[in-house]
Amino acid sequence: MxxxxxxxxxxxxxxxxxxxxxxxxxxxxxxxxxxxxxxxxxxxxxxxxxxxxxxxxxxxxxxxxxxxxxAEDDWKAPDTGSLEDDLYEVAAEVVRYFTEPALKELPTASVLAAFQSPPAAEALHDFYQDRHERMAPIVERAIARGEVPLGTDGDDVIRAVCGPMFYRLFISREGATLADARISARAVAVAAREGAFLPRI
CATH class of the missing domain: 1.10.357.10 (Tetracycline Repressor, domain 2)
Structure with missing residues (x-):
């Protein structure tokens, strides 16, 4: 590079x-x-x-x-007042960026380029690492509101809510919808509340 x-x-x-x-x-x-x-x-x-x-x-x-x-943009994590709704907004953004005709070509090509170019893969990793850092307040606020236990891993929560969208888009090729985003957000919020994303010893 x-x-x-x-x-x-x-x-x-x-x-x-x-x-x-x-x-x-x-x-x-x-x-x-x-x-x-x-x-x-x-x-x-x-x-x-x-x-x-x-x-x-x-x-x-x-x-x-x-x-x-x-990493140079001014994107900020959603702040709706509830963990489930914040997670829905994150998952819904993935769906929109990878399915709307006016948006989908570039993000899709970027993911595919990462499989063909190590520098592109590193840059894409850095992009999502930056997004993870910016999304940290989602779980921090949820902890402060008492929605999830102290120590909940924010990165794992974000991976869990976005993972099903990427699976549908790139693995099973069945597509992803805003309804899928809502299901994922609800499931991850429930799991987080039950301590599923606490560190395991």
Missing amino acids: ATSGTQRPGGRTERTRQSVLHATLDLLAERGFSELTVDAVAERSGVHKTTVYRRWSSPDGLVAAALQMG
């Missing part, structure tokens, strides 16, 4: 970075990782290909840097 292409400088350099990485995401969604090329990104972004090669070196570097932009 070309680290110089993942930094956040200002001015013209930052505009170049944004143009190249947004072009990368657009082409990733349109063509998939296997057909992504540095030349195509350069053409789409309007940045000279020697600049793109020098800073990102390969499709792997481009995709990794582009996926890392996800």
Whole structure:
């Protein structure tokens, strides 16, 4: 991974970075990782290909840097006042991003790219690690409200509520709906209340 292409400088350099990485995401969604090329990104972004090669070196570097932009947004965890509803909002967002026609191409292509490119896999891991950190308040608030026991593992709760969505979307290929998101949220909230996500000795 070309680290110089993942930094956040200002001015013209930052505009170049944004143009190249947004072009990368657009082409990733349109063509998939296997057909992504540095030349195509350069053409789409309007940045000279020697600049793109020098800073990102390969499709792997481009995709990794582009996926890392996800950590630059201002996304915050839902705060509905109840654990079940917070978890529903998280699971429902997964469903929407991977099923709505206007949204699904990029997140789907990003997951598939992670199976073909180690740098992309690392970047996707980092993206979800960042999301886990931002979702920590969901379980922290649930503990404070007395909904779940002290010591409940927030990361495991999030994995448990999102896991069925990804299984339906990528393994069984049966699709996922908002109704599925509600079932998952309700089941995980009940399990968390019963101490299912407490550390085991």
